[in-house]
Amino acid sequence: MREAILTEVLKARRSRLPWLSVAAFGVATAVGALFMFILADPDRARSLGLLGAKAQLSGATADWPGYLSFLAQTTAVGGIGVFGVIVIWTFGREFSDHTAKDLLALPTPRTTIVAAKFAVTGVWCLLLALQTYVLGLAAGAALQLPGWDGATALRGLARLLTVAIMTWLLVSVLALAASAWQGYLAAVGLMFLIVFLAQIVATLGYGHIFPWSVPGVLSGLSGGDRPAVGVLGYALVAIVGAAGTVATVLWWRNADQNR
16 A cells, blocks of 8 residues: 555656646635735725726625635635546546556555555645645735634634545545546546536535535535535535445456556
């Protein structure tokens, strides 16, 4: 397992994707800080050309709870895309680069190879979430947002990490798609479909029972007029994550590899 994990880490380190994912979440944090800056003083933002004369930003407040909530919402929405790309690249590259047969010819169990890939992507996504939180703390402190206290910070961290973990579990189906369809393209198409359906179902008010909408609802993206996430929502996310992981392991163990 150690060698398999180190191999996946080496592949990631020699790729540009880690830096692109770090940049993506960094930009999201900066956008949140910009929104807080505008909300704190809309007139100043208009004078600087950051907000149109008739434009309004609603649904958020320029304080620590509002900013931490925005970061969780960004992780829920952008996480499916960024985490999805990470998982698709990790599993799909073996087929696009025609290295799958060489990899499986090594004296390493196929289950270990898949477990190493999931372990590396899980840590990778968790580090991106922690990066978002740390950068958010720095940006919020620079903006001198009101409402800071230890309990608020811990609640914000707990919600952000919960959303990130749930999102990572949900994109496990993309690992199966990249493996079974042996490449990137079809899996990326499935990812776009999931993002589209998650937004539609959440808009219709059923996001709390649609697994891929649950992280967004939990982050507060749907507003206070939508049903809260209950036990069923958490259970469905866990079931999808477990099913995607187990199905990916079984596929790698049993499928004929011809690429």
